[in-house]
Amino acid sequence: MPEPGDGEVLIKTLYMSLDAANRAWMKGPSYRDAIVDGDVMPTFALGRVVESKDASVPIGSVVEAEGLWSDYFLARAGNLRIVPDVPPLSHHMSILGIAGKTAYFGLLNVGRPKAGETIVVSAAAGSVGNLVGQIGKLKGCRVVGIAGGAEKCSWLVEELGFDAAIDYKSGNLFKDLKAACAGGIDVYFDNVGGQTLETVLFQMNLYGRIVCCGAISQYDTKNPIGPQNLPGLVVVKRLRMEGFIAMDFPEHEARAETELRTWVKEEKLKVIEDIVDGLENAPRALIGLLSGENRGKRMVCVAME
Numbered sequence: 270m271p272e273p274g275d276g277e278v279l280i281k282t283l284y285m286s287l288d289a290a291n292r293a294w295m296k297g298p299s300y301r302d303a304i305v306d307g308d309v310m311p312t313f314a315l316g317r318v319v320e321s322k323d324a325s326v327p328i329g330s331v332v333e334a335e336g337l338w339s340d341y342f343l344a345r346a347g348n349l350r351i352v353p354d355v356p357p358l359s360h361h362m363s364i365l366g367i368a369g370k371t372a373y374f375g376l377l378n379v380g381r382p383k384a385g386e387t388i389v390v391s392a393a394a395g396s397v398g399n400l401v402g403q404i405g406k407l408k409g410c411r412v413v414g415i416a417g418g419a420e421k422c423s424w425l426v427e428e429l430g431f432d433a434a435i436d437y438k439s440g441n442l443f444k445d446l447k448a449a450c451a452g453g454i455d456v457y458f459d460n461v462g463g464q465t466l467e468t469v470l471f472q473m474n475l476y477g478r479i480v481c482c483g484a485i486s487q488y489d490t491k492n493p494i495g496p497q498n499l500p501g502l503v504v505v506k507r508l509r510m511e512g513f514i515a516m517d518f519p520e521h522e523a524r525a526e527t528e529l530r531t532w533v534k535e536e537k538l539k540v541i542e543d544i545v546d547g548l549e550n551a552p553r554a555l556i557g558l559l560s561g562e563n564r565g566k567r568m569v570c571v572a573m574e
């Protein structure tokens with residue numbers, strides 16, 4: 270059991286987020302150091318403070334912080350955030366956590382869709398993608414999802430209100446996209462990169478926006494590929510292609526949380542969570558996430574309260 274020093278707290282992990290990023294961090298340094306053999310896997314975690322050596326964080330507080338794949342972890346008081354101890358706590362991992370903020374800021378601050386425009390989102394049944402689609406609908410846009418398998422695609426349309434969904438595994442992405450987006454694509458929210466990005470780029474409208482959120486198709490391969498049609502199409506179609514990280518908008522965090530919370534309360538936004546029980550199941554659950562097992566936000570419940 271780790272012992273907190275001055276200015277530190279000991280946190281009992283309740284939930285840990287499982288993310289495609291866990292895999293990406295193993296590939297090399299990015300916006301953080303690479304994870305190497307022997308490291309404990311870092312994670313975005315929610316937990317309860319069980320010991321505190323900092324007066325600003327009382328014992329019993331529910332906090333979110335960078336944790337580890339472990340039952341307990343230490344954090345500096347300045348590196349955590351106390352969150353309301355209001356059930357369901359899992360919402361701090363999904364809609365009010367990184368997934369919700371990534372979808373919200375990526376779509377609204379970076380993609381800036383206007384009502385009536387067509388949005389396409391990949392990994393659409395995943396944790397970020399399903400929210401991008403739902404928020405796009407709330408903003409009056411036409412939303413088309415790209416996901417793996419017919420079942421996920423009908424779920425997106427029937428349960429989440431997407432206008433159409435395309436199974437990229439069927440091998441007809443270009444044609445299916447053309448059929449679903451007859452008027453072209455105004456905003457592409459890219460979660461996957463690679464071949465899908467290349468295909469979508471051909472169908473972007475003039476002055477379209479590509480929100481570069483991630484490239485999950487490239488995290489688990491030894492032979493990464495990228496679009497061949499860059500920068501040509503960006504020039505000809507006057508596209509804006511912009512990357513972002515969920516934490517880039519601290520001045521808008523409060524607004525995002527209030528709005529997301531309100532949409533949930535008013536039942537305008539469905540919160541889709543995929544909760545795996547038990548720390549020991551985390552490695553298998555991460556592998557499953559990369560092969561498309563999940564719908565919505567996958568997380569591990571480490572301790573029940």
Ligand SMILES: NC(=O)c1ccc[n+]([C@@H]2O[C@H](COP(=O)([O-])OP(=O)(O)OC[C@H]3O[C@@H](n4cnc5c(N)ncnc54)[C@H](OP(=O)(O)O)[C@@H]3O)[C@@H](O)[C@H]2O)c1
Binds near residue numbers: 289371484487561
């Ligand atoms: N910029 C940021 O701040 C930020 C924050 C969070 C996440 N991200 C990025 O956003 C993307 C989505 O993350 P997430 O948390 O929503 O994902 P997620 O819930 O972890 O879902 C991953 C989904 O991606 C799909 N997928 C897996 N391999 C694929 C492949 N080779 N090609 C196409 N799709 C594949 C699978 O669904 P299918 O069955 O549809 O294949 C899987 O269910 C990732 O690239 C992640 O790194 C970025």
